[in-house]
Structures are given as structure tokens and as C-alpha cells.
Amino acid sequence: MINRVEKLSLLSEMIAFAKYDKDIKNIEYHFLLGVAKQLDIAREDFDYLIEHPVTYTHLKSHSERIVQFHRLVLLMNIDSDSDNSSSGAIKLYNFGLRMGLSHESITKVLYLMESFPNKIVPPDVLIDIFKTQYN
Numbered sequence: 001m002i003n004r005v006e007k008l009s010l011l012s013e014m015i016a017f018a019k020y021d022k023d024i025k026n027i028e029y030h031f032l033l034g035v036a037k038q039l040d041i042a043r044e045d046f047d048y049l050i051e052h053p054v055t056y057t058h059l060k061s062h063s064e065r066i067v068q069f070h071r072l073v074l075l076m077n078i079d080s081d082s083d084n085s086s087s088g089a090i091k092l093y094n095f096g097l098r099m100g101l102s103h104e105s106i107t108k109v110l111y112l113m114e115s116f117p118n119k120i121v122p123p124d125v126l127i128d129i130f131k132t133q134y135n
Helices: 004-019 026-038 043-051 062-078 085-098 103-113 123-134
Strands: none
Touching (some): 004 062, 062 103, 062 123, 085 103
């Protein structure tokens, strides 16, 4: 189980990811708000994080890092209007590396993303990719 500092760090990282290409779009805001609720973070704390990011905290658990990477994949693909798919992929790749995930797994996810509807890699497929690389 992750603690509050780690939860705030995860959310702050996702906000930074969404802000990477300018402002947070409405659809991204609501997705992030849903993640905040899932992490048991109050709306006030979430809104505060948008303007005041917290320092990145590295997650110890490999499975938690995979879950976070999956959230970033979802966030990247939630905005169907986005035409910055290559810059989004580069951004996602760099975030994955920073989380300590293997570059082979990240590359495979980015490659396979194209073959799924709305580029959403199902959680079980994503977990299998990282499991294969982790063992």
C-alpha cells in the first residue's frame, strides 16, 4: 500500500504529464480528478497540486509503478483530439524510464498501443509485458 506522500507525488506527476503540452484539458482534468478520488485525495488537495506540484517520490513497489504507467497511458490517450502522438509517446517513454521501468517493456507497450482501440492497452496485456521483462 502506498502512503499519502507517494499518492500526492503520483498525482502531481500525472498533472505534470497532462500539462506537458500546454494546459490541462477539461477531459484530462476530470480523469485526473477521478484518479485523485481513487487515491483518496481531497478535491482541495488535488486543485492545490495543479498550481503547486510536489517533489517526485520514487515508488518502491514495481507493481505500483506499472499501475502508474498504465494511468499515464490512459491519460495520454484520453484526448482523442490530440495530434501530438509522437511527442506524447516520447513523454510517456521518459516518464516510464524515470519510474525505473525497463526500456524494452515501455517500447513494447508503445508499439502495441497502436493495435488497440483508442490506443488503450488492456491492463492484463500491460502487466504481462512488464512481468516478462521483470523475470
